[in-house]
Amino acid sequence: MAVPVSGESVGVSELKRTVLDGGYCVGCGACAALDGEPCRIALNDDGCYVAFPQACCQSSADPCCVCPLSDRSIGTAQLAHSLFAAYGARYHDRIGYYVSSYAGHVTNAKLRADRTSGGYCTWLLLQLFKQHRIDGVIHVRHREPTAKNKTLFHYVISTSEEQIASGSRSSYYPVEMSEVLQNIKTLHGRYAIVATPLFVRAVRLLCMTEPAIRERIRYCIGLMCGHLKSAHYADILAWQLGIEPDGLRRMQFREKSSCDAGKYRVVAEGIVAGKAVRRSAPIMNLYGTNWGLGLLKCIGDDYSDDVVGELADVSIGDAWMRPYRNDPKGTNIVVIRHPDIQDITEEGLCDGHLALDRISPEAVAESQRAGFLHRREGLIYRLSLKKMAGAWHPPSRVQVCSSRSSHTFVMHQRLRLSLSRESYVAFRRAVCDGSFFSFVRTMNPLVWRYAKTMSFKAMSRMLFQNYWSLFCFFLRKPFLRYRTK
Ligand SMILES: Cc1cc2nc3c(=O)[nH]c(=O)nc-3n(C[C@H](O)[C@H](O)[C@H](O)COP(=O)(O)OP(=O)(O)OC[C@H]3O[C@@H](n4cnc5c(N)ncnc54)[C@H](O)[C@@H]3O)c2cc1C
CATH class of the missing domain: 3.40.640 (Aspartate Aminotransferase; domain 2)
Structure with a gap:
């Protein structure tokens, strides 16, 4: 049990010790919807909503009871x-x-x-x-x-x-x-x-x-x-269409195309060189959109x-x-x-x-x-890492057992964790450098290592999309500059 700092309820300090300090908050807003608002929700630097405990809040409500990731809420x-x-x-x-x-x-x-x-x-x-x-x-x-x-x-x-x-x-x-x-x-x-x-x-x-x-x-x-x-996912898509993160005004993640259902288009609207622009591209032609990579x-x-x-x-x-x-x-x-x-x-x-x-x-x-593989077998691996480190983790219905997973599966899951974490670092670096390609430079070695843990067919598909999207980016670039003038 966490010791509350002055002005904090036991529930708030417990939420802080577990979900918030562990970086598990998804910013759903349930704790901030309680009477007395023990927390408020705000976007963090990584473009994700998270809860922030309100100093000196008089609320007697326990935010852990409504937090979907707390071990004090009903299963x-x-x-x-x-x-x-x-x-x-x-x-x-x-x-x-x-x-x-x-x-x-x-x-x-x-x-x-x-x-x-x-x-x-x-x-x-x-x-x-x-x-x-x-x-x-x-x-x-x-x-x-x-x-x-x-x-x-x-x-x-x-x-x-x-x-x-x-x-x-x-x-x-x-x-x-x-x-x-x-x-x-x-x-x-x-x-x-x-x-x-x-x-x-x-x-x-x-x-x-x-x-x-x-x-x-x-x-x-x-x-x-x-x-x-995270909000930065929209930023990297728009950036590839020539709209820099600060200029993005509207995003349509799924516009239907005439190909199969998974080959939808992304549409971004924003301001480029003082002018309003609307640009779109097939999802396949944009870097970082393979959901298996889990970027941002x-x-x-x-x-x-x-x-x-x-x-x-x-x-x-x-x-x-x-x-x-x-x-x-x-x-x-x-x-x-x-x-x-x-x-x-x-x-x-x-x-x-x-x-x-x-x-x-x-x-x-x-x-x-793919979702079940990630949220069941993959989760067993993620939870076992937490257990080994002696760290708190959200409760789960999957059983953390002594791992029967193959070396390749473990490598695959480990690289997924690295890809997600590193994508935030890469995004910050790209913003500092003022270049989307800086994001690609940071991510690509990891993407390559990740692809090597896949079956030959899946690896070929992933690498093909990766390099195809980069090819499209460079092909698009001079054209975008021309359209902006
Ligand atoms: C973040 C996210 C991840 C998803 N992942 C998967 C997946 O892995 N597999 C899968 O099969 N389907 C997934 N879906 C669902 C899928 O994309 C479609 O939303 C679903 O099939 C409904 O389609 P529809 O044409 O009936 O919805 P529509 O008739 O288009 O209605 C969509 C409704 O969803 C609401 N909505 C849009 N975005 C959000 C959001 N972020 N949170 C809450 N409500 C929202 C809109 O307000 C609208 O009312 C995901 C959706 C989201 C938002």
Whole structure:
């Protein structure tokens, strides 16, 4: 137990000793949404939201109880059981409780084209609203950056169909919920919240301690999540398009192309030499976008064992499997746990608003294979490192056993940790040098070592994308300078 410094509650010092000092905070904002606000959330120098304890706060609330990574908060298994077992949901060891699981998309061609994947998430939110089951949606939208706050996305409350439909597509960008959650305590009404797995867990924990939040959040819509990115991820993408970090104004991480669903485009808007510009490129042509590399990711999220959002009433992801991934128009995978959402989905199927195939929970898990490998087997390795160092680590459902992993697997995981850590150093260096290529110079030796731990096929694919994106960067560079004039 930590000894509180003067003016600090025991809960705050415990949070500091464990989650905050260990660098695990994902800045979800649950602790700052508690009455009395024992913490505040702010962006750190690495472009990630983190909690900062408020000096001399009079709050008696214990932030550890709502922190998704604290060992003093209720475990995912217990929460999931209390939420879904009563609905007669079955249990699968990788996707958690489920009533049904599907792959498919909305049939409205415009809605599907405008959305991240198959459009099911926005369709469902609109249905919940139109059927008066909710009065608003808490989700993420673009924001105009200002001199004081340069962030590009934030959580908002949408209370009309137009606002709900204008939620951003998947934003691989830091967001935090404290402000919207504080707001709904004073606003009356019923809401659905869209969130990634750790954030859903934080909301569920908050519902246990804050009656006003419990009363208002009626549905949790989960987005499956490989990992969370720092704001600097958007910076490196835009930089490759000739927009320097200070000039970036708007980012669209996923614009559909005519190739397969994974080959989407990135669109950046910003100011170059005093002029507003809008530039885009296929994701494949941008350096550092291979998710396996884990560049500029939020480190704390690496210690979550939940890939699909097991505490959500419905989990929504991309159908990264054949034949669906070949369809550039985008296809969702959906895992339903709440009977209301099952009813709405069945109505959508009957009315022809949805085109969904029933798929098995194994097929869902298989579509997120890389995520499960990282958050299960990979997590065992990361936790064992913490154990060996005698350091505190977040609780987990994976069992840290004496490692049966091969030398290559261990090297692979070790290099993943180095890649994430080093990418922040490389970004800072690149900003000092005023050159994106400085980022590449720092990262490339590690990328090369990492690639060597992969199978020949995976290594060739990774190195090809790496060098292809660099080739594209140099090819693009003189053209970008010309366009800027
Ligand atoms: C950080 C992140 C990582 C992801 N990783 C994976 C993955 O590994 N595998 C996978 O299958 N799917 C992943 N997804 C989910 C996937 O990208 C799609 O969001 C999902 O398939 C829903 O598609 P849709 O067309 O139904 O959503 P849409 O109809 O486009 O609706 C998207 C909704 O999500 C909200 N939203 C956007 N960004 C965020 C955010 N950062 N946090 C909370 N809400 C947000 C928007 O406000 C909008 O309401 C990830 C999403 C995010 C945000």
